Amino acid sequence: MTIETSRPRPARRLASWLGLTPFALYVLIFLAIPTLLAVLSGLFDAQGHVTTANIAALFAPDILKTFVSSFWVSALTAIVGAIVGALVCYALLGTKPQGTLRSMVDSAASVLAQFGGVMLAFAFIATIGIQGVVTAFLTGLGINIFANGVWLYQVPGLLLPYIYFQVPLMIITFMPALEGLKPQWAEANATLGGTRLTYWVRIAGPVLAPSFLGSLLLLFANAFSSYATAAALISQGAQIVPLQIRAALISETVLGRSNMAGALALGMIVIMVVLMWGYSALQARTTRWQQ
Template sequence: MRTRSWAWLGLVPFAVYLGLFLALPTALAIGTGFFDRDGAFTWANVAALVDPVILTTFANTTWLSALTAAVGAVLGALVCYAALGLPPTGLVRSMLDAAAGVLAQFGGVMLAFVFIATIGVQGVVTVFLRDSFGVDLQPGSWLYSLPGLILPYIYFQVPLMVITFLPALSALKPQWTEANLVLGGTRASFWTRVGLPVLAPSFLASFLLLFANAFSSYATAAALASQGSQIVPLQIRAALTSETVLGRENLAGALALGMIVVVGVVMALYAAIQRRAARWQA
């Protein structure tokens, strides 16, 4: 006789957590975009997504996310490749894993303060270079503009790439290298014909994850760029706090809908590529 399993009850607390802190806020954020201040249904907020200013904001967020994801993916992959020569249980490898886990979560106001204190207008490095060599790192205070977000974003993108891509790189089987050498291949031919094609899905999936991570980042940008709304998360902040957006009081909900669509498409592609990459990692 087949007995009923109650193991699923262990997932109930996690399901409640997801419902209260992820699903419900998402539904409320999206839902408000279809209603005006009086609670009447309207398309005005969603129609604002094709406004040139909003489209420019999405374009800024997209190129910033793509650039930092590409740079972070390449640099992180190089770090992973260097880590292959380290013993998996050695001290250096353990320190690398720990550092990647910590730095990937080091963002927000703390990260903004680090960059301001280091290369800000009166940062330690800025003052030293200006007083000692006459080099000014802050013409026009670029750190507090859209280009100034590139370095802070790369700072947490690289360790995130290490976390996601190192397991895939470590899963390359030594037997494949030996078979390549037995058949007369070289190190270069192994990477071009075996290593890179096999790792390509995992690398692309990691890149998509980094893109989604940068696209949805808010705290670091909010701490650095206190003026202006050059990316979507800051535009949402402006829509929530501004009292001059007449007729589009719930524009933030429509902007959140746009972000969720973009991030949802990216994460769906990520999941599909990860399933394909898992075939050879098993």
Template sequence: MASRPRLRGAALFGTAPFFAYVAIFLIIPTLVVVIGAFAGDEGGFTLSNVRALGDAYIVEAFGRSIALSAMSALIGAVLGAVLAYALVTARKDGLLRRVVTAAAGVLAQFGGVTLAFAFLATIGLSGFLTLWLSDHGIDLYGNGVWLFELPGLTLVYTYFQIPLMVIVFLPALDGIRPQWREAAESLGGTTWQYWTRVAGPLLAPAFLGSALLLFANAFSAYATAAALVSQGSPIVPLQIRGALTSEVVLGQANLGKAMALGMVIVVAVVMALYALLQKRTATWLG
């Protein structure tokens, strides 16, 4: 009996690095944001920073961030689900599936300055594809420099949203059992009826949950947009950067923390919905 407390203590000691990591990189920064959002420039409690979130330019920034995240999540979810379905038809231990899954894992993390540079070198104003199309009479920027605006950010974000969707949605597709389709066909059901009445309803929570995860991923992205957008702050992360680093308007650091608190609340709501949908998915496909 004496060995059980020792094993339990060893297990707790083994998880200490994890809890230390969570405390340093999640809990403490969150507390700094929450406390700073309600702190005045000279100390003390104030609601002025939170009230400022109702200013027109901040509301517009949140609106653009939500629109950007929703659009990139929708496109990434649909295209990623199609790719995942094509992948699930391959052998689980086959070379094709292993290669595509590994590539998706790498590309899902391929962001920041590197991704922005890749798009600039490809379809930027002097990108090789832009110049090649221009030589053939096609102007990518006939209607304006869209790459540095929300349409361009949507395209760039979709690049890492699709492989992320493949990773998170593939297990749900693996949970669909072939016997269910065979049972539907044996009862005279068509392919359309199988997908709309059996597989579709079962996969819907997993699809919506994955889309919410993609939304949170895009909503919290910063480095790619910061490297791509050199002028203006169309989305909230760039607004926060401006508030923290502005040399023109001083004393906005706590306003930046208030905007960060708003982002934390949005992401928390999205991830709570994601957890609920994942629980329902596990109930049906577990």
């Protein structure tokens, strides 16, 4: 005897689509339309004529320098954040999933991953700035590590604040992958005479690699698109791409061209699309063994 599954009625199907209307409107109004306007603005000059001069200006030395600065800051903070976050996740495996320590770490990671902007910049200025608490304390001990606090207001000064929110983000994104490791795999490895090193190199490592690389791409994209913290710390100059876009918006021309902000936004969007595509592909591969 076969049981036929009835298809949803048109009214029910219409109701399910209508349930997505608020989210679709949000994406359209606050994401799709601003992105489209930003990109299209870079294809027109001051007189409204179509031009590719702004796109060609992306390869100018000053613009390329900002992209290089954004790349190395994002890459370094993503690698450090991924390694430190993965080690924290590994340490948490030995705790109870519903225990107090795990709950505290999860809660702290959720909050700190969103802690950025002016608040984070002020926290670092008040801590390790020229007149920061830690700076004054160490200077009193004869340790002048942070005495020259000017570095905090340059591109290298973004490293510590970025790592501050990169590590919690890694904990949030990578912990589910570690929890998805099945105990049967470790038992099978031990039964066959494998060591702990064998388990991590030949079993857990290859299984976790897509998730780790996906989280690494997510951290890179998070740092690459961060603006508020950098804008609060670096008030002079435009050393990274988001700050270069700010400079293009508040000034009439950049490199002698109008609407340069749209071209810069297009460059960032292309990079972000590639990163998110890679992240989605890696996440899809990770879900194969998690199911």
